[in-house]
Amino acid sequence: MKEVKRIASLAKLSIKENELESFAAEFNKILSYIDQLSKADIEDVSPYYELNRQDRFREDVVESYPDEVIKKIAPEESDSQIVVPRII
Amino acid sequence: MNETIAGLKAQIKSKAISAEEIKEILLARIKRFDEKINCYLSVEFKNSRHGDPLCGIPIAIKDNMNIEGMKTSCASKILDGYVSPYNATVIERLANSGASFLGKTNLDEFAMGSSTENSAFFTTKNPYDLTRVPGGSSGGSAAAVAADLAVAALGSDTGGSIRQPASFCGVVGLKPTYGRVSRYGLVAFASSLDQIGPITKTVEDAAILLEAIAGFDPKDSTTSEKKTEAWSSLVKNRPERLKIGLPVEYLNGEIEADVAEAVENAAKLFEKEGMEVKQIELSGTSSKYAVADYYIIAPAEASANLARFDGVKYGYRSKEAKNLDQMYKLTRTEGFGDEVKRRIMLGTYVLSSGYYDAYYLKAQKVRRLIYNDFVSAFNEVDIIIGPVAPTTAFKIGEKSTDPLSMYLSDLYTIPVSLAGLPAISIPCGTDKKGLPIGLQIVGKWFDETRLLQIANLFENSSGICHRTPELFTEE
Numbered sequence: 001m002k003e004v005k006r007i008a009s010l011a012k013l014s015i016k017e018n019e020l021e022s023f024a025a026e027f028n029k030i031l032s033y034i035d036q037l038s039k040a041d042i043e044d045v046s047p048y049y050e051l052n053r054q055d056r057f058r059e060d061v062v063e064s065y066p067d068e069v070i071k072k073i074a075p076e077e078s079d080s081q082i083v084v085p086r087i088i
Numbered sequence: 089m090n091e092t093i094a095g096l097k098a099q100i101k102s103k104a105i106s107a108e109e110i111k112e113i114l115l116a117r118i119k120r121f122d123e124k125i126n127c128y129l130s131v132e133f134k135n136s137r138h139g140d141p142l143c144g145i146p147i148a149i150k151d152n153m154n155i156e157g158m159k160t161s162c163a164s165k166i167l168d169g170y171v172s173p174y175n176a177t178v179i180e181r182l183a184n185s186g187a188s189f190l191g192k193t194n195l196d197e198f199a200m201g202s203s204t205e206n207s208a209f210f211t212t213k214n215p216y217d218l219t220r221v222p223g224g225s226s227g228g229s230a231a232a233v234a235a236d237l238a239v240a241a242l243g244s245d246t247g248g249s250i251r252q253p254a255s256f257c258g259v260v261g262l263k264p265t266y267g268r269v270s271r272y273g274l275v276a277f278a279s280s281l282d283q284i285g286p287i288t289k290t291v292e293d294a295a296i297l298l299e300a301i302a303g304f305d306p307k308d309s310t311t312s313e314k315k316t317e318a319w320s321s322l323v324k325n326r327p328e329r330l331k332i333g334l335p336v337e338y339l340n341g342e343i344e345a346d347v348a349e350a351v352e353n354a355a356k357l358f359e360k361e362g363m364e365v366k367q368i369e370l371s372g373t374s375s376k377y378a379v380a381d382y383y384i385i386a387p388a389e390a391s392a393n394l395a396r397f398d399g400v401k402y403g404y405r406s407k408e409a410k411n412l413d414q415m416y417k418l419t420r421t422e423g424f425g426d427e428v429k430r431r432i433m434l435g436t437y438v439l440s441s442g443y444y445d446a447y448y449l450k451a452q453k454v455r456r457l458i459y460n461d462f463v464s465a466f467n468e469v470d471i472i473i474g475p476v477a478p479t480t481a482f483k484i485g486e487k488s489t490d491p492l493s494m495y496l497s498d499l500y501t502i503p504v505s506l507a508g509l510p511a512i513s514i515p516c517g518t519d520k521k522g523l524p525i526g527l528q529i530v531g532k533w534f535d536e537t538r539l540l541q542i543a544n545l546f547e548n549s550s551g552i553c554h555r556t557p558e559l560f561t562e563e
Contacts, residue, residue: 010440011420012416012417013432026491030383030430034380034447036380037381040457042450042454045453045454046453046456047449048452056309072171074401074402075402075403082400084415085411085415086412
């Protein structure tokens with residue numbers, strides 16, 4: 001359960017105290033299911049990578065949305081700048 | 089309104105009906121019938137130019153794809169208030185092909201689920217039995233097409249999210265080859281797996297929509313530069329004598345007898361049509377480890393992709409936060425549903441310091457084995473057939489309290505996704521309860537042409553195709 005709390009904190013989530021136990025039980029059940037992969041014979045197997053993958057580059061130019069878009073979609077804004085809680 | 093894109097197009101051309109009339113009929117049907125199944129999250133008609141090839145025919149869109157000026161919710165509270173400032177590439181392409189848009193369909197939150205029960209808003213019901221799920225995650229799109237509340241729809245498929253709901257709702261669902269269709273503007277879940285595809289009433293309609301949306305897009309670097317084909321006409325050609333493989337392990341596991349029988353009958357029908365059907369054996373890696381493999385890879389990628397939902401730039405932001413860190417935590421804790429949290433946690437865990445080799449790296453190696461399995465199978469055969477899901481539509485609530493049992497319902501679709509192959513689900517019968525059964529047909533990489541042709545052959549030869557459920561017919 002301590003581990004669940006640690007992972008939640010890494011993921012920027014919090015699990016309620018009263019739900020911690022059931023969450024941990026469910027989580028462990030899934031982990032023990034995926035742990036069966038340890039039985040797979042993967043010696044000398046190279047990891048999968050995307051088929052036909054090739055790197056593509058584009059010009060490094062800034063594309064920006066008009067100010068109205070920020071005004072419309074930001075949870076909080078001022079002068080078309082996104083506002084977040086004070087950091088310092 | 090049991091009409092297809094191909095049928096309506098002909099009627100529009102002969103002036104038997106207009107795009108405007110189709111719109112009115114569909115909006116009236118949605119108003120009358122959608123309360124029975126709740127397949128739409130929002131109904132908002134959007135016109136584009138009414139030209140060839142789609143002639144103004146309206147398409148329903150799964151609500152994880154962006155349409156400019158409309159809400160995109162991903163069936164999540166965390167996108168509350170978000171109105172997209174841009175079009176997904178598939179929307180742009182459909183609009184350029186003359187399609188209109190009918191509305192946004194329900195899904196499992198962020199496409200994570202197999203039943204739409206994980207939607208933060210409501211569960212969509214199966215139009216053939218209102219006590220059952222429509223499948224998922226593209227359950228809203230599949231139910232809308234099945235109930236004739238849409239002519240056709242787009243869905244997205246990560247581990248089976250187009251094919252399984254199509255199977256449960258008795259419609260056609262095509263997951264193209266990974267790289268065939270641009271995901272620009274599709275809200276990312278697991279980027280090495282996500283693919284957009286059509287959900288339609290016929291194989292021909294799936295071909296028409298694929299032709300409209302496929303092809304290289306500079307905005308999605310995973311799209312292939314391979315040339316697209318004239319699938320809308322090629323689909324009608326009878327394929328040459330093909331070798332069709334039926335993996336023995338697919339029918340020996342825990343599968344409902346009616347489903348196994350329908351798949352075996354499909355194999356017999358292909359033989360009767362002059363195809364060579366042979367039993368094949370995959371090495372066992374796919375069937376034994378695919379689901380476990382998927383539940384490392386997909387959550388790992390999801391945990392990274394969903395890091396962007398932090399309350400800063402768009403969507404929901406918790407009102408309670410006093411500092412930045414609290415804002416992230418509260419926003420995400422209040423905004424995400426249980427299954428999404430579970431998968432973010434799983435992904436965070438398997439990628440966390442010290443676990444990478446044990447989980448993600450190992451999973452990518454097993455994925456290579458699964459991929460190799462299909463490479464060898466396709467050295468022997470041209471097409472693989474099998475079930476889409478081990479059961480027909482299950483009851484609402486039957487699996488929702490046991491995530492693992494829900495995950496296991498995707499065991500036939502997941503290996504195909506991990507290998508990046510194209511696959512289609514088409515109706516191949518009904519079980520004793522009268523519920524639709526889907527046949528999964530898998531093609532070689534980028535061989536959508538023969539995949540569609542063989543599916544079309546089955547549809548024509550079996551005579552099994554979409555029928556409007558009784559509850560949704562006009563008296």
